[in-house]
Structure formats: C-alpha cells, structure tokens
Amino acid sequence: MRKAMEPLYIQPLLEIREYLRLAFEPSADQQAVEERLDRYITEVIEGLYGAPRVTTDTALERLSLLRQEAAVPGSAVHPEAYMSRLVHEVVPHSINTSSPNFIGHMTSALPMFFRPLSRLLTALNQNVVKVETSKSFTALERQTLAFMHHQVYGCAESFYAEHGQNPESTLGMMTSGGTVSNLTALWIARNAALLSPDDDVKRDGYALALHKNGYRRGVIIGSSLMHYSIDKAADILGLGSDGVIRIGCDSRGRIDLSKLAKEMAACRERGDRILAIVGIAGTTESGAIDPLQKLAEMARAERIHFHIDAAWGGPLLLSDAHAHKLRGIEWADTVTIDGHKQMYLPMGTGLLLLKDPLAAALIEKKAQYIIRGGSSDLGRRSLEGSRPAMSVFLHAGLHLLGREGYGYLLDEGIRKTRWLAGLLADHHAFELIGEPEINILTYRYIPAPLREAVRTGTLTPEEHNRINRFNERLQELQGRQGESFVSRTTLSGIEGLPESIVVLRVILANPLTTEEHIKNILDLQQTIAEELELSFG
Amino acid sequence: MRKAMEPLYIQPLLEIREYLRLAFEPSADQQAVEERLDRYITEVIEGLYGAPRVTTDTALERLSLLRQEAAVPGSAVHPEAYMSRLVHEVVPHSINTSSPNFIGHMTSALPMFFRPLSRLLTALNQNVVKVETSKSFTALERQTLAFMHHQVYGCAESFYAEHGQNPESTLGMMTSGGTVSNLTALWIARNAALLSPDDDVKRDGYALALHKNGYRRGVIIGSSLMHYSIDKAADILGLGSDGVIRIGCDSRGRIDLSKLAKEMAACRERGDRILAIVGIAGTTESGAIDPLQKLAEMARAERIHFHIDAAWGGPLLLSDAHAHKLRGIEWADTVTIDGHKQMYLPMGTGLLLLKDPLAAALIEKKAQYIIRGGSSDLGRRSLEGSRPAMSVFLHAGLHLLGREGYGYLLDEGIRKTRWLAGLLADHHAFELIGEPEINILTYRYIPAPLREAVRTGTLTPEEHNRINRFNERLQELQGRQGESFVSRTTLSGIEGLPESIVVLRVILANPLTTEEHIKNILDLQQTIAEELELSFG
Structure with a gap:
C-alpha cells in the first residue's frame, strides 16, 4: 500500500481566502503542491497500470466510503490528505481495467499519451457547445468528424472541403457515449418519418403527428441482440416497449432477413410506421455483424431510416484485413461508434455520424444567449449542451495510432x-x-x-x-x-x-x-x- | 510561442508493434516519453492558465486545422510531434476560460487539484455503468449523490444510511450535463403522469398512453426564461414545441404566478395534461430565481411533477449568506445541478437529484450481459450507459473546497x-x-x-x-x-x-x-x- 502524503504548505490549513488563492491562482506555492500531487499520481499509476490483479476481494459493502455522513464537509480538507485517502480507500477497490486479466468487458488499457492530454484538457476547460467557449476546438471537432465520416462513407475530399467546416453542415456529433448516439439517431429518424409539409412533428409532437399521418404507431425494428439503449431510446422518444420489434437471429447471431421481411410486411398491414431499421456491427453479446448491405437495401426500398449501431465494431474499418466485414455501412443514414471502446480513448467519447450533412436540421434548436441561428455553434444540432472537447482524444488517437496502429x-x-x-x-x-x-x-x-x-x-x-x-x-x-x-x-x-x-x-x-x-x-x-x-x- | 518538442526515442518511428508496446506497456522507455510530455503540458498550462488574454484575434476560418484532408492518417505520428502541433496550432486559438477577462459565459478558472486528478481518472478508465467495471467508484458515486441530496433535501442521516448505498434506491444520477439532467427529469415526469395500473406508458408509448388516459396532449410549463434544453427535451419526449408553455416574467425575471395560475386553468379546460412545472434557480439570461416555494405549492395542489433547473444556481445552497434564495427547492421532485458551473468542476459533470429514491423505477431498463435486475449497477436507471467516474471530481470538490470554500x-x-x-x-x-x-x-x-x-x-x-x-x-x-x-x-x-x-x-x-x-x-x-x-x- 502506497504511503500517505504529508501536507506540504498548509499545516494548519490556511485561512480560506489564502487557501483558495493557492488553489486557483498560478504561483510558486501552487506549483509546488501540484508537482507533489502529480508525482504521487504518477506513482499510483505506475503501481496499478497493467498490474495483473483486477481488483481486491473486498466486497463493496465493506468499503469505508459507505460509512461517510451525508452532510457536506464544512471545512476544506488538505489536498494531499484527500488524495491519499482516495488512493488508499477507493483506488485499490476499483476495477483495474488495464489488467491483462480483465477480459470480460469493453474496457482496456489505453495508450499512455491520453494521460498527459487529459490534464491539458482539464486545464483548458473548453465548452464545445459554442464557438465563444471553445473556438479552435470547435474547428478541431469538425475536422475529427470529417475523418470519421470519411472512414465510414468515403466521400471525396471535395465533399469534406465543402462540408467539413461549414456551419450549415453537420457530419456528425460527439456524444457522451453510444446510448446518446443511438438516441440521437432515432430522434432524427422519428422526426424525419413524421415530417410533412403540413404536419410538423417538432411543433405538434409525436402523438398528433402520428395521428395526422394516419399511422397507428411508430416502431423500430432490428435483431433480438439490439443493445438495451435502443429500449431506452424507444421509451424516451415515446414509442414504448411495444415500439421495439426484435427479430430472431441465425446461428451466428445475425438478424434473420426472411423473418425481418415478414415482420415488415406485417407492419404495413397493421398501419405501423417503421421509423428505423437498426443494423448491428458487433453485437454486445457476441460480436456478430448483421448483413448490413442487405439491410440497407431493404430499408432503401421502403424509404426507411437505416441506423447502424457500430459502437463496438465500427473501428474495424481501420483494419485492412477486417474492414470488409462492415460492407454496406456506407449506406446507413446514421452510424454510432464509441471512441472509448475499440478506438482506445478515454471513457465518454461517443460519436454519431450522419450520411446527409443536412439531416441534423430535424433536431435543430436555438436560444438567444447562445446557439444563435446561422452560428458555427455545435450545440445547435445535438442532444447535449455544454460538453468537454473530447474530440481532441479522437483526433489525437487517429494521429498517434493511425490506420496502421488501429x-x-x-x-x-x-x-x-x-x-x-x-x-x-x-x-x-x-x-x-x-x-x-x-x-x-x-x-x-x-x-x-x-x-x-x-x-x-x-x-x-x-x-x-x-x-x-x-x-x-x-x-x-x-x-x-x-x-x-x-x-x-x-x-x-x-x-x-x-x-x-x-x-x-x-x-x-x-x-x-x-x-x-x-x-x-x-x-x-x-x-x-x-x-x-x-x-x- | 512555445518551442516544438524533438522526438526522444523514436526517430525514425519504431516498427508498429514496438511503438504500440511503448504506448501501452509500462516501461522505463514509456516513462521517459510520458515525463517529457507531462513537462511540456505543464509548461503550456503555466503559460496559459490565468493569463489575461481570452484568445487570439485569428478568425476561425484561418486556422490550419481547416486545411487537413479527411483521410485518416495511415501511419502513426510521433507523440511529441503531435503534441507540439496541438500546442502550436490549436491551443493558442482556443478560449482561455481561466482568463480573468473572460466574464461572459459560465466557465471559469478551476482549482488546480482537478488537473492531477483528471490524469488519475483517465489512467483508471472506470466505467460506472456497472459495478463490474468500476466497483468502488460506484460506491463513491452513490456517496457523492448522498452529499448533494442532503444539501438539497436535507433528510436525516438515517435516510442516507438506508438509501445511500441501497441498490434499490436512486438518490440521483451523474449525467454529462444539465441538458441530459433536464431531459431525464422530464422523462420521469412524463412517465409518471401517464402511468396507471392498466396503461403502461413504458409499454404503450406516449401517443397511446395519452389517448387511454383521456388527455389531448401533454405539456411542460415554466417561465419564458426556461433553458433551451427544455425545448430539446420536449421534442425528444414527443411533446413537440407546442408542448412547452412559456409564461411571462415579472420585472426581475421571475415567473408571473398569476399568469401561471391562469394558464394552468386553461390547460385543465383544454384537456391538456401538465406533465411538469419547471422552476428556474438562476436563469441563464440573468440569474433570476423563480419563487420556488410558491411553485411547489401550486404543483403539489394538482399533483404535478415539480422540476427545478438549478444548473447554475443550485450551489448557492452551500452559501450561508445566499442559500435562503433557494427556499422551496426541497419540495422539488427533481433538481438539476451542473457541477461544471458553480461547483468549479471539469466540464461534463452534470447532476440530477430525485426527492423520491424510488422514482427512477419509472425509467428502469435491464439487459442480460450487463445491468441485471437487482444489481447495484448504476446504468439500470439512467439515460446514459457507459460513462466516466466524473463523480470523483464532485466528491473531491466537496472535500477540497468544503462548504466554506464554495x-x-x-x-x-x-x-x-x-x-x-x-x-x-x-x-x-x-x-x-x-x-x-x-x-x-x-x-x-x-x-x-x-x-x-x-x-x-x-x-x-x-x-x-x-x-x-x-x-x-x-x-x-x-x-x-x-x-x-x-x-x-x-x-x-x-x-x-x-x-x-x-x-x-x-x-x-x-x-x-x-x-x-x-x-x-x-x-x-x-x-x-x-x-x-x-x-x-
């Protein structure tokens, strides 16, 4: 067990005003404390990173954390004392996701460079909802989305020269993760399906738009192995769990196309509007990949939004040997990819790509103090508002690993x-x-x-x-x-x-x-x- | 301008296998590169943090970033070279949110300790969707939520002893930001309003549940200064923009209660179901605080969900001098607070608090490979799935600043x-x-x-x-x-x-x-x- 740190400067704790100055204002004193904290963290990381054990055998119920009172501490605690406590009481009982013996979930060791980079990102504290709070990081995010759009859709460089940095175009959005990506995709799909010149689903809402369009209900259709975020999305979007239709799979976990065709015909007969067909590129259960090309054709034939959940499998596009498994992905209207999965980026780096750079107009919102119409603000057309510049991790990964590394x-x-x-x-x-x-x-x-x-x-x-x-x-x-x-x-x-x-x-x-x-x-x-x-x- | 870094070990770039070993596998070589990167980042932060200028006068259109091709780089780039480029071409043209002259948005300088802490978090790469990928950090998050719940609702310590770490209870959730918090709150409110023993909004969806309950439509009601995330939420939840009713404000930007009462009566007459009344504690426009106590009484009288968007103003509860301005907040069913605003935490630290620890059952989802029923997994009852352990920043802030510091x-x-x-x-x-x-x-x-x-x-x-x-x-x-x-x-x-x-x-x-x-x-x-x-x- 790593030894505790003795407080350096502040024994006893400074008067609060001086203490806050130490915490916020760059100075030699601050630098000294920060360097001590940094060295300590470095030791912790060295001891833990890539170590064989996954966790302690201490049951969650026995952690000292469970014995804290709920009242917020009145006085500030020494930074060194807090960090020591965190390192002793919490870190050892976390899950060592970098352990080579942790082979059960979609987390892994990460490349070293994201550690210094995360410190930079925290220091810069950009908010990419708006150009006024991020400026160059807005441009960086758009460039990063162009890289990923190109990887999926492979449009010509002239396409990216036109749309990459054009405020009127949206090649995709960074999200907090695949769930928000899937929800955003299905939100776009629902609005697109119920949009007509007279009836505006954005104004009328789902119930009235459904009625005006003469549909009984809206449904999302995909295989039985669709991620549970699709169920969340259906609930949030107002479809209900009956609005998610799950089709059986073949022996390799891929959607059964003949069953799908039958169900689609049944939907037509019942007056159900299929809002989206969901294909999976890498099921969470077993990594199976749906026949994307065929699904694209079936969706296209009935002008149905085709979404691919490639949260896990999307990065296979970066492998010369395996990219062919995703053939057909370029026909999807929307594609979810998680950067924090097989792009080896820190947690919280989700991604949604849009084939049509104008599709996001279906979910556009404006506000006076922020996100003005016609602005370059990324928050105009995204589910989330204020958010960190996580795209820098993806931009860095694409450069620091490259196609060759991935x-x-x-x-x-x-x-x-x-x-x-x-x-x-x-x-x-x-x-x-x-x-x-x-x-x-x-x-x-x-x-x-x-x-x-x-x-x-x-x-x-x-x-x-x-x-x-x-x-x-x-x-x-x-x-x-x-x-x-x-x-x-x-x-x-x-x-x-x-x-x-x-x-x-x-x-x-x-x-x-x-x-x-x-x-x-x-x-x-x-x-x-x-x-x-x-x-x- | 800071000088570029010369690559240390890898000139010319190592064979990819060796390079990846350097990137992933702890070793003396890796340590040397990481230390160099860390020192470089430290210099960058020292030069920029708290510096007076907000940004350069370079227009976004002139940034070199806009001239990158969209094809993903084939080969990996030297870490030092990439970091230099980022520091030269992107960082100077970002927004220095720590500048004392940046007084236009809700971002600020942050206390120093979050910088080392963010490096630790990135290294640990926990995923708090599930105990199996976070363990102690799940407990830490629950404890952090108990702190904040106590601050808002002030229940007895025995309440937190019972619910704080109880998997069946949900005192709140960490989110990527206020928008997801508001959406989650209104999702709960919508489902609660349309839930009856026979008609399950979760199964039937919004349109059918509305019809079965005999309502014409569902609406959200609040002041004209409600944040635009409420409009996003209304669209996503299927209410449409007509489903958001904005009431005029008095001269101090607070909702006009007599106009509200009139509108509520009009809703009843029209057969509109008020799904939620939204109170604002700190409008984005001008910081106004609605009369929360009165709003709570009006909501209570008609058994309507009362949500408070305290994204900005919530932390005032930590000030002895100003907490009284939020009187009535303890009556809200749900409360949004943003950690990355007045809690001085890194971007991406949103929070939603629930008065009733069982309310989140209204949005519960399960899946086989993850998030089993009865588990302690936080992802069972949250909009988001995989996500970082951002609660550690909030837990740290509460200790390192305390009520006194905040x-x-x-x-x-x-x-x-x-x-x-x-x-x-x-x-x-x-x-x-x-x-x-x-x-x-x-x-x-x-x-x-x-x-x-x-x-x-x-x-x-x-x-x-x-x-x-x-x-x-x-x-x-x-x-x-x-x-x-x-x-x-x-x-x-x-x-x-x-x-x-x-x-x-x-x-x-x-x-x-x-x-x-x-x-x-x-x-x-x-x-x-x-x-x-x-x-x-």
Whole structure:
C-alpha cells in the first residue's frame, strides 16, 4: 500500500481566502503542491497500470466510503490528505481495467499519451457547445468528424472541403457515449418519418403527428441482440416497449432477413410506421455483424431510416484485413461508434455520424444567449449542451495510432480470439458457443456428469438449467476472487441454441493480454469449476 | 510561442508493434516519453492558465486545422510531434476560460487539484455503468449523490444510511450535463403522469398512453426564461414545441404566478395534461430565481411533477449568506445541478437529484450481459450507459473546497456583481438592465445621441432597434479582439422591458477576476463603443 502524503504548505490549513488563492491562482506555492500531487499520481499509476490483479476481494459493502455522513464537509480538507485517502480507500477497490486479466468487458488499457492530454484538457476547460467557449476546438471537432465520416462513407475530399467546416453542415456529433448516439439517431429518424409539409412533428409532437399521418404507431425494428439503449431510446422518444420489434437471429447471431421481411410486411398491414431499421456491427453479446448491405437495401426500398449501431465494431474499418466485414455501412443514414471502446480513448467519447450533412436540421434548436441561428455553434444540432472537447482524444488517437496502429490492435485481438476458439473447441470441459466473428467469444463450462449428454445432444431442460446456474455461479466466484475477470450473458433468440443459455463472455481488446494470460484464466476457471462441482446441487 | 518538442526515442518511428508496446506497456522507455510530455503540458498550462488574454484575434476560418484532408492518417505520428502541433496550432486559438477577462459565459478558472486528478481518472478508465467495471467508484458515486441530496433535501442521516448505498434506491444520477439532467427529469415526469395500473406508458408509448388516459396532449410549463434544453427535451419526449408553455416574467425575471395560475386553468379546460412545472434557480439570461416555494405549492395542489433547473444556481445552497434564495427547492421532485458551473468542476459533470429514491423505477431498463435486475449497477436507471467516474471530481470538490470554500467563492461573485451594478447605475454611457439577483448582470451601451431619450423614456421603436444593433456590434468587436469577453443575449417576456432588448451579459464566477479587471473591461468596451459611434449608421 502506497504511503500517505504529508501536507506540504498548509499545516494548519490556511485561512480560506489564502487557501483558495493557492488553489486557483498560478504561483510558486501552487506549483509546488501540484508537482507533489502529480508525482504521487504518477506513482499510483505506475503501481496499478497493467498490474495483473483486477481488483481486491473486498466486497463493496465493506468499503469505508459507505460509512461517510451525508452532510457536506464544512471545512476544506488538505489536498494531499484527500488524495491519499482516495488512493488508499477507493483506488485499490476499483476495477483495474488495464489488467491483462480483465477480459470480460469493453474496457482496456489505453495508450499512455491520453494521460498527459487529459490534464491539458482539464486545464483548458473548453465548452464545445459554442464557438465563444471553445473556438479552435470547435474547428478541431469538425475536422475529427470529417475523418470519421470519411472512414465510414468515403466521400471525396471535395465533399469534406465543402462540408467539413461549414456551419450549415453537420457530419456528425460527439456524444457522451453510444446510448446518446443511438438516441440521437432515432430522434432524427422519428422526426424525419413524421415530417410533412403540413404536419410538423417538432411543433405538434409525436402523438398528433402520428395521428395526422394516419399511422397507428411508430416502431423500430432490428435483431433480438439490439443493445438495451435502443429500449431506452424507444421509451424516451415515446414509442414504448411495444415500439421495439426484435427479430430472431441465425446461428451466428445475425438478424434473420426472411423473418425481418415478414415482420415488415406485417407492419404495413397493421398501419405501423417503421421509423428505423437498426443494423448491428458487433453485437454486445457476441460480436456478430448483421448483413448490413442487405439491410440497407431493404430499408432503401421502403424509404426507411437505416441506423447502424457500430459502437463496438465500427473501428474495424481501420483494419485492412477486417474492414470488409462492415460492407454496406456506407449506406446507413446514421452510424454510432464509441471512441472509448475499440478506438482506445478515454471513457465518454461517443460519436454519431450522419450520411446527409443536412439531416441534423430535424433536431435543430436555438436560444438567444447562445446557439444563435446561422452560428458555427455545435450545440445547435445535438442532444447535449455544454460538453468537454473530447474530440481532441479522437483526433489525437487517429494521429498517434493511425490506420496502421488501429489496424494492428484490431487484427491482434481477432487473432487471439481465434486462437482461444481453437483451444475451446478441443477442450474436454468447456464448450465453445458459436464461432466468433471478431474479438468477442462466448463459451461455457460443462460439469463432468453432463458432458456426455451435451456431446450427444440429449440434455434435459432441467440439466440445461443446471448448467446455466453452474456457469452463473462460476463467473461470480471468479469475479469475487479479483485475480481475473470474464463476464457472462444469457443468449436468446439465436437459431440452433436453447432459448435461454448462460455463457461466459471474453472480449480480447487489451493489447497487454497475451495467450499465456488467457490460458491461465481458463485454468483458473477450471480449478474454480472443479471445486464448485463438489458442492453444486 | 512555445518551442516544438524533438522526438526522444523514436526517430525514425519504431516498427508498429514496438511503438504500440511503448504506448501501452509500462516501461522505463514509456516513462521517459510520458515525463517529457507531462513537462511540456505543464509548461503550456503555466503559460496559459490565468493569463489575461481570452484568445487570439485569428478568425476561425484561418486556422490550419481547416486545411487537413479527411483521410485518416495511415501511419502513426510521433507523440511529441503531435503534441507540439496541438500546442502550436490549436491551443493558442482556443478560449482561455481561466482568463480573468473572460466574464461572459459560465466557465471559469478551476482549482488546480482537478488537473492531477483528471490524469488519475483517465489512467483508471472506470466505467460506472456497472459495478463490474468500476466497483468502488460506484460506491463513491452513490456517496457523492448522498452529499448533494442532503444539501438539497436535507433528510436525516438515517435516510442516507438506508438509501445511500441501497441498490434499490436512486438518490440521483451523474449525467454529462444539465441538458441530459433536464431531459431525464422530464422523462420521469412524463412517465409518471401517464402511468396507471392498466396503461403502461413504458409499454404503450406516449401517443397511446395519452389517448387511454383521456388527455389531448401533454405539456411542460415554466417561465419564458426556461433553458433551451427544455425545448430539446420536449421534442425528444414527443411533446413537440407546442408542448412547452412559456409564461411571462415579472420585472426581475421571475415567473408571473398569476399568469401561471391562469394558464394552468386553461390547460385543465383544454384537456391538456401538465406533465411538469419547471422552476428556474438562476436563469441563464440573468440569474433570476423563480419563487420556488410558491411553485411547489401550486404543483403539489394538482399533483404535478415539480422540476427545478438549478444548473447554475443550485450551489448557492452551500452559501450561508445566499442559500435562503433557494427556499422551496426541497419540495422539488427533481433538481438539476451542473457541477461544471458553480461547483468549479471539469466540464461534463452534470447532476440530477430525485426527492423520491424510488422514482427512477419509472425509467428502469435491464439487459442480460450487463445491468441485471437487482444489481447495484448504476446504468439500470439512467439515460446514459457507459460513462466516466466524473463523480470523483464532485466528491473531491466537496472535500477540497468544503462548504466554506464554495460559500466564499459564491459570496465573492455576488459581491463583485453588486459592485459592478453600482458602477453601472451611475454610469453616463451604460444602462443597467434589471437588478442582479446573484452573479449574472445585464446592461447595455447607449450611444450618446440617444441617452436623453433613454433617460426620459421617449425612445422610438426605431431608436430601440438601433441600440440593439449597436450592442450586438459592440459585443462582436470586443470578442474578436480577443483581449476580454462579455457575452450578449436578447431578453424577452420580462415585465417593464421592451419585447426584445439586446443586452451585454456579465457572469462573475472566476475568482481570478478582480474589480480592476472588470473596470478595465468596461473601459475597453467604452473605447470600442466610442469608435463605433463614429461609424455606426
């Protein structure tokens, strides 16, 4: 455990006015304290970054944080004392997302350069809602969006010369994350579908616009593996959960096109207006990629908004070897990509791209003190208002890693996943579930007495449930130990699989994770499982 | 201009695999590069932080950023080279929000400690959507929300002991900013208003739920000074712009209660369901605070959701001298506060507080791989999904500044604003518009030939418009010079003022801003104005 820091200058704490001067006003004294804090943070990062353990085995309920009173502290605390406390009481019990043994969620070690950059961003404190509070960072954001738009839609450089910095054009927007991106995309889609010369959904609202247009209801349609942010969006946009139609998938987790066609015909008959078809490029469950080209054609034929949730898979476009898997993405009206996933950027770097640079007019808002019509202010056409200049991380990533760097990272993750799939396919105790399309893989442990029944396909429903419960328990035990972490999920609506199957889920994005780490995690799982078998009912 | 950095280790650039190892894998080489970058950033911050100029006089159109191609760079760029370029081409043309002469928007210098802290946060890369990707930071966020809930609602410590860390309770949520907070509040309000045992708005959607409940439409009601995020929320939630009813204000910018009562009666007659009454604690235009206690009573009497947008004014609760201005806030069902405004936290630290710890069940969503029912995962009941642990900034601010520190900062801003109001009241060329309630002040310049008409109240509409255009131009010229910055807005719907009056707007939140700075900014404005008078038509 790192030792605590003794306060340097302020023992006892200065009079509040002097203390605030120290905190806000650049001075030699401030510099001395800041340097001490910085060195301390550097030591903490060095001790933790890339360390093998994922977390402590301390249960959340036992953290001292849970024993603080709710009254806001009256007096200020020494910066060094606070930082020490944070480092001792909170940091060790967080999740070491940079650990090579943390292979269960969509977070990874990040490249080092974002650490100094984040300090710069905090110091600059830009607000990109408006040019008056960000100026050059507004231009930087637009340039960054042009890079990503080009990667997805590949328009000519003349297109970007025209639209890239044009206040009337919107190539996309940075968001706090994929959920806001998906919501924004579906907001645009809903408004577009219900817009007519006489009836303005922006004025009348959803209910009246629906009625005036002669529709019974609006629906969003996509596969059973759509992210739950689509359900959130449907609720927020007023569609209700009945407004989300989930279509079954083929054995590889891709939307079943014939079922989709049937459902679309049924919608027409019922008078339901399909507001958007959602394609997925990298399902959260298993990394599957929908047939984007075909979906685009089906949407186009009926003039339906086509949205692609490529929060996870979008960056595959930067890999020469795998970009072809996203063929058809260039036909999407809107595309969600998360920078904080496979672009290896800090959390909070979401992205929505718009094929049509004028589509965002459907959600435009103005205000007097800010965001005037005709201005270059980014907040005119975005869900969020004030927000940090996160685009600098994406701009930096594109330069500091380049296509070459991203391509290598993505290719390596997929290579290691294939290697793991091979290992599991031959394994006596684990069962690989589905072939991984990219770098997400699902599998499960089969307790010894049930292996023969699995091999011969003669599991009873009761035995199937027992395996489910076993894998739930296995995943919990492994997570609680804190040495390593694999996630779990329950797959449903996939051709050839039981309706509800609990699987372990591995995501191989962290470049610090080697084959040896993966092998050790599997071995550890097996050890836990074998102990569990002794006690499991 | 700061000199460029020469690359240290990687000349020519390493083979990509080695380069990525340097970027991701802790090592002595990595440390050396990171230290160099860190020192460079420190120099940049020292040169810029608190420096007097707001920005350069370079127009946005002339930035070199606008000349980049849209194709993503193929090869990685040296970190030092990239950072140099960013520092030379982007940073100088950004807005120095820490400048004491930047007194036009809601951004300020920040206390030094958030700089090292942001580096720690980036390194830890927690995702608080889920305990499995944040663990202790989930508990920290809940504790932070308890602090803020206590500050607003002042429940007993036993209440926080029960609900603070209880997964079934939601005292609030951290958001990316006030817009998402307001949207979330109104989402809860809409769902609550249309929820009945038989009709589930979450299932049926807005249109059908409205119909089943026998309402013509749903509306949100508040003053004419409601933030434009309310319009965004109304559009997104399906209410349409007709679903936002704006009530005129008294001469101090506070909602006119008798007009409100009349409009509420009219809603009842029309069969409109009032989904929420919105009170404002610190309007963006002029800092006015609505009569919160009265609004609460009116909402309560008709069982209407009462939301308070205290994005700006909420932190006044931390000032012994001014907390009384928010009396009644404890009756609000939901309260928006922005940490990145008067809590002096980095951008992206929004907050929504819920009086009823169970209200968030109205927007709850689940998913298999994440956010299981019954879990402690924060993402179950929030608009956003994956997001950074921004609550650590708020937790740190509450400890590092305490009530004493925040109180002092807030009191000082209000004191300086009163001082400025006095200065303007006696000024021969400027006209103070309205008495400032807190630390936002509006005024305008009156060209010499029109001063007599203003004094005697005999301005013609044409002359009024001329003054408006004059002040627009004055504000633009001052902003373009880059030395200092005051914003402008157009006030409407305020008793005793012309229907559309352009005013200059000062916000005094930056503790680095002294009376002398303010005086100099006024002098500069006067100089610009006097020159402008010579040419203005």
